[in-house]
Amino acid sequence: MRNRISPALALIFCCSFVFGQKNAMFEQQPSSRTGVTFENTLRETPASNVLTYEYFYNGGGVAVGDVNNDGLEDLYFTANMGPNKLYINQGGFSFRDVTDQAGVGGYDGWKTGVSMADVNGDGLLDIYVCYSGKSSPDTRRNQLFINNGPTDLPGGGKGVTFTERAREYGLDDPSYSTQAAFFDMDRDGDLDMYLVNHNVTVIRSFEFGDVKNTRDPYAGDKLFRNDNGRFTDISQAAGIKGNPLGFGLGISVSDINNDGWPDLYVTNDYVEPDYLYINNQDGTFSDRLTDYMQHISHFSMGCDVSDFNNDGLPDIFTLDMLPEDNKRQKLLYGPDNYEHYALMVLNGFYFQNMRNMLHLNNGDGTYSEIGQFAGISNTDWSWAPLFADYDNDGWKDVFITNGYYRDYTNRDFMKYKGDYYFEKAKNHEPADTFHLVTSMSSTPVHNYAFHNNGDLTFTDVSEDWGFRERNFSNGSVYADLDNDGDLDLVVNNQNEPASLYKNLSKEHQPERHFIQLSLTGAGKNTRALGARVKIYAGGQVQFFEISPTRGFQSSVSYRIHAGLGGTAAVDSIRIDWPSGKELVLDKVPADQLLKVNEDESKGVQNPQPAAGPKIFTKIASAIDYQHVEQGFNDFKRQPLLMTMLTTCGPVLALGDVNGDGLQDVYVGGAQETPGKLYTQDDRGGFQSSAVLPFDPRYTDADALFFDADGDGDQDLYVVSGGYNEYTEKDNALQDRLYLNNGSGKFGLAQKALPDMRVSKSCVTAADFDGDGDLDLFVGGRVIPGKYPLAPESFLLENKGGRFESVAAKVAPDLAGIGMVTDAEWVDLNKDGRMDLVLAGEFMPIEVFLNEGGRKLVRATDRFFDRPLAGLWNR
Template sequence: IGSFNLRKNERPVRDEMGGDKLMRNDGDVFTNVSEEAGIYSSVIGFGLGITIGDANKDGWEDIFISNDFFERDYLYLNNQDGTFSEDLVDQMPSISGASMGADIADIDNDGHNEIFVTEMLPSDYERLKTVTTFESWDRYQYNVNNGYHHQFTRNFLHYNNQNNTYSDISRFSGVQASDWSWGALFFDMDNDGSKDLFIANGIYKDLTNQDYLQYISNDVVIKSIISGDSVNYKKLIDIIPSNPVPNHVYQNKGDLIFEDFAKSGLQTPSFSNGSAYGDLDNDGDLDLVVNNVNMPSFVYENLTDSKNQNNYLKLNLKGEGKNSLAIGAVIELNAGDQKWYYEHQPTRGFQSSMDPRPNIGLGSAETVNLKITWPSGKVTTQDNLLTNQTLDFSEAEGQATDTKKIQASGKKFKELENVTGISHTENRFIDFNRELLNYHMLSTQGPCVSFGDLDSDGKPDIITPGAKGNPTRILKATGQSFQEIPQGDLLQKLKDAEHVQCELFDADGDGDLDAYLASGGSELTKFSELLYDKVILNDGTGHFSASSQKLPNDQKISTGAVDHVDFDGDGDLDLFVGERTKVGEYGALGSGYLLENDGKGNFEDVTLKICSELDKIGMITDGKFADLDGDGDADLIVVGEFMDISIFENQDGKFARASSQNGLNGWWNIVETIDIENDGDLDLIIGNHGLNSRFKASEEHPIKMYFSDFDKNGFPEGVVTQNREDGKDYPYALRHNLTKRMPSLAKKFSDFESFKVATIQDIFSEEQLSQTTVTQATELRSIILINEGNFTFTRKALPTSVQLSPMYAIEVADINGDGFMDFFMGGNLYGVQPEMGRYDASYGHVLINDGTGSFSDMARDYGFSVKGEIRDFVIDGSMLHVFRNNDSVISFEIPAPDDM
């Protein structure tokens, strides 16, 4: 396996002695049709799982193959002519690494199949610390560049977005980690109408035990195992630890959440791989058989029929011709608003086959309507069937239909072809080489664009901040497209700055729009002159010249936020500037700055005079001026990473903290104002990290950051911890990462076994901890805060779909024309350490306001879908421009309200 070394272009090379094969049944012989059918058959295709199901809801069976080792998985879409098109990369933005078993099923009863794939990430904290290692960023990028896609060490639950895209929700759903997993099966264990999940686990020898690998790398040990040309394999294998682990049962709780069901009775530690379900005692619930290695198999009786009152329907399907079991039939049931969808494919999981009689849990439904679509395309329907019985159906008695293909619904948002001609190019910089213990890149969180009439022609123009090495661009509107306005060498001189934001405002009071260019990111050193922000002044025609001021003051900072308002009531526009991070010191507390304008575009830092609480407030990501109390002046909202939502009241030009939302310390990325209920006051939309990651936080169990120069070498560290059930803080970092950053710890924890239970108090001394800055996060959901007056707010979480990725962009508008303000939202972050895996589950959101403080995500219904890292939105008349990191701008024609 290692001899292939992730080489390029191995996938198309056919291996007649191995590789995957599609064998067509020609009656009395099976014919290899792999090549003409479009099936990869290479030596690198270590397919452990083959799962059949309709992935794109066109009525034809598709194929998903989960590949072990370094080869990516395959998703073959049926072309309906005996051939297939492999389309995984276009539909799944990331996948499991060493994929094992897989299953396909509809987990939320919406009639569309999800795909679950197992991997080897331990769920147990102590095993994670002793048997796991992750790829470095460089290795991960090497794999991607060689065509192996974005692979990560964890189970994946690919949620079907119903538009030929999938989103991995495994971390949100709670099924991302189940140890060395093999077969996975979706089936309704308790007949409540929702499919649950069983995962068979175990490897007889812990091949990845880090202490074992460290031990056998010792020269003395190597010599004892290798003698001349011979290797003592028995000795090599015998010393590998052997630890049976429990299988996992996850109960489907609805709303895409699965709960580890510890009381299921299925958690005997074992070395399991294959499993199969079936109603062995014909009592209407599904029993389970599990295959084990070097131990007897398990046969589990399901006691659902004696413990609850849920109902079921069992079917005996008789197919026509040689497909006597009607494999491939589709069963749809409904009872009132409830719906169930089931595809009859007995072979699934890991090398296993199920009871060929579909047994469908129906919860409390006493009668159901049934539709069977047979493999031939015939249809059988029956209404008002009583539940809790077994029924026989024959394909021969089905009714013929005209076509098997299901027509896709039309789109409402129309994507426009390359309207703007604008794209963003990110420079190649690896934050983790400088900040090893940071999990998220700070250098890829742009661009945040500005939109306004720069040349006084009545048409809105655009300024797009540039990443380091790529100059900021000033673009004039020409019809629907944009044309560069030459700026001499102004922007070329600044091209090596990382411009993260541009704020348009009239700085010098001459009636045109000037710009504040904010420099940030993490590429520069803390001594670089390019960290100073710049005000560039407009001559009224869209041509700019730079002010000589170094902003926000004489300190060099990495800026994360800018906003403007006349906060002192003297008729000119002042500024708020927020510090994102101390360069090279992730975790240090940054400051907010209030800059007073003298009316001519010269700014003075008056922070300590009018709002000293902004000093060292935190790692600021956004700040907004808004009149939250309706008194006619602008208050200030500041949010950030490991920060609360800080609201400062404007009291005659000075700011005092009016509200600090208790329990709302988060990893906030953006804040925007909106009047949700049309009651005349301003509410808040706040984008957060979301719930679809390995990071989990609550008031009872916060995520913390311990920041200090622990080893006194002049380079401080930020150690992120999780608070576990015992109330103690444990580092997320694995031993080798922590000791690489702080080598002295290698002596204290000489092996992985001793490190696996180490708390932050075990790792560092009381004296070291007394010198740390500790911040925390307790809320990771994106939310709205409804203004109840007097700086009090009611918190509401945004819909589940929004919680599946970090949110970075918000644009407020009355999208459907009903008089209530709605908003677009977008995010994703790809610059994430491989051990956490990138955040790519969002395709943009259209949040429609019902007028009562609740929002529904209508993106799927409106046909709105955007791939990539969304960083900003701009509405230009009836067009919506979507700005993405390191990608082109996508534009949509917003449908008229009557068309929605």
């Protein structure tokens, strides 16, 4: 059951010629050594180019797997315009081209993605190839190469032959296909298949509404159920969207909601949002993207689902097109159009932004997007993200392929193209489209490698790890090609040979250990797709899922590889098989390939635990309030704003306004929509007050119930904010104090407040001077039209229900303190007096200590050894 990898293999390259950066962790191997001469060559012609087929430069894929069962992982490459290639691994990074002998070169069509899976459950890996391109359906039919088993090669070695049987299996689909993912969707023991497709026709925005709920037979995605060896298209019945707006580019299979059933994340280019299909356990899926995520990539490319922070939960990473440096950002992409963005959101296309997005699983059915915080949001026109532990330190790093053969979105070219068409039309001359293609610049870029720091952030180590070469890369896989205990990389490039990178981490850091697992599943799911594995070692837990379709148009190794750092043994390994069985292995030595067979295991059936009693019960909305903003576009007033400042609400304040012992609610309004007061009844319902003194001219930014005049009831202070709709010193920026008559009826307290006409953010109350009444701090947020200049903030001393601004006298350091977003009174030094803590935008957390109720003295450096500057929110 346990086979140790021979350490001799690690010595094969010790005296080898270095091809690439010296002492880098990855060493590119020349084709003269590996025998891998495959090249995805694109031939641009007037009839076939990026202006006739927009996905012309999307490139090909790679699949890796042991197709002849000799213990070495073999390689298969797809070529858009030429023959595909199969290379048998002969050991020592030497490969042999067996394409013709195996019969897997494919026909003369536009090949895209490739998957390796044991489709018929005979223990042998089969190969499924996708086709696309602007051509007839018969030249787009996908191919399924069924593995006939190993054969002897002339001159020695084990080869393999295949038979193309897609039509027999019902999988010769003629869609515009990008990639296929095999998985057991219904947990019946055989493999089903999801097919990612894309359109080849641009759909104009005014047509979106007409086609969004239609089904396109060639552009829409499809789901095929395995019915005793023949696949049936159940897409519509299963809830799979198939509209022509879908430009599918990536797919990952993972148990997103941890219920034991495989779910799907599908990325879409252009306007259509990504799909997050949750398995309903009855043969159907529901797109729950908006329930799980707050925003997504816009031009989503490849994706990966993996637990990068070792908390046992699957995280999601999607790629986009945003360059790393400012020059390429400005050269290739124009300014964001907020009104277009808002229109897309309004029409159901969700919140999409053009950058890579790393979605951290919160464990409660939601994700937090942290790509910018993690440092992996900008990697140019990127394709394949692959999470794996490349340096064996126990944390999954990420490798990203990159590049687009011509600068299709170059702003100078776009202007030239427009001028060219205009001149040709004006002179009644035919336009030479191919001239435009050859006029586009071509800028190769390097691939990216990011080291996982173990703290939710990554460090760019592209050059240090050996990825300096600039090229155009698409599909990619990882695998331990030489069985030396670290993961190597294979990349499919355009117009140059494929890249094979040998990982030298075992040579550079031999003190680091690893464990590899090869699972054999029961029944026809022989590769245990959908199995979930947790490896406990060194105080960490590493989580893996058997799901080889990852990255872009590619299929990675089925082996699980876990780096262990300095830990020489694994405490335990838990395997949850797709069948529901569970297996636990204890005290496993490191540095070996562990082979585990589900049939031989003594695991017991592991049903999902019954749900416990619910702590919270969702009830129908008790408050009939819907917040309405006026739709101002702050970016038109100041294009360099980072975010909208006008939309402050809605804000809430809680208090017992009528003395009945129940909490009532004030909901703040926006301009032209006054705030509302809701009083609670003894049944938990809320009633809106019939007569309200609240003025619709204001934009409410915060609110507070407190006893302003010392009469024992709750009065209401409302902060005025906003930006685009107001001028500097606008009367609508004045705050308001509403006094309670004791029974929940409010009236505006005229002249109770000083002149406070700036846009503000927050209010908090405390008796800072110790005289028995509540004083206020009100944070200044921004000056309309003058962001980021700091406005005035206010310290208001209570003078019997009237308030006087005393900041200049009591806390002079508050002058120009910054754009305050939040404030809190707290006794930091335990002297019985309330101190003030502030946070804001582009300012550090600030502390003001209360000195005897007479002064608030800035004392930030007493609590922080360095300024904690940031974009602090509430």
